[in-house]
Amino acid sequence: MPLPPDLSKPIFALMPHLADRIMQGLCTYCSLGLDEFRDELSAKEYSISGMCQSCQDKTFGVNEEELEEGAPW
Numbered sequence: 904m905p906l907p908p909d910l911s912k913p914i915f916a917l918m919p920h921l922a923d924r925i926m927q928g929l930c931t932y933c934s935l936g937l938d939e940f941r942d943e944l945s946a947k948e949y950s951i952s953g954m955c956q957s958c959q960d961k962t963f964g965v966n967e968e969e970l971e972e973g974a975p976w
């Protein structure tokens with residue numbers, strides 16, 4: 904599991920409910936439990952924003968090349 908975001912950041916003082924979610928191992932955005940992260944980049948993004956994989960996909964878009972790689976043909 905990647906490292907959670909640094910709770911000493913000013914954003915968590917301003918938005919303590921986000922810090923609560925991180926401490927509970929939840930996504931800061933959708934407040935659902937965390938999924939597996941697809942790759943190191945996604946894990947790193949979690950350490951910054953606290954967003955789960957599916958929220959990252961929605962926010963940043965899914966890399967189309969990676970999707971094609973996963974296709975069964």
Ligand SMILES: [Zn+2]
Nearest residue numbers: 930933955958
């Ligand atoms: Zn989420």
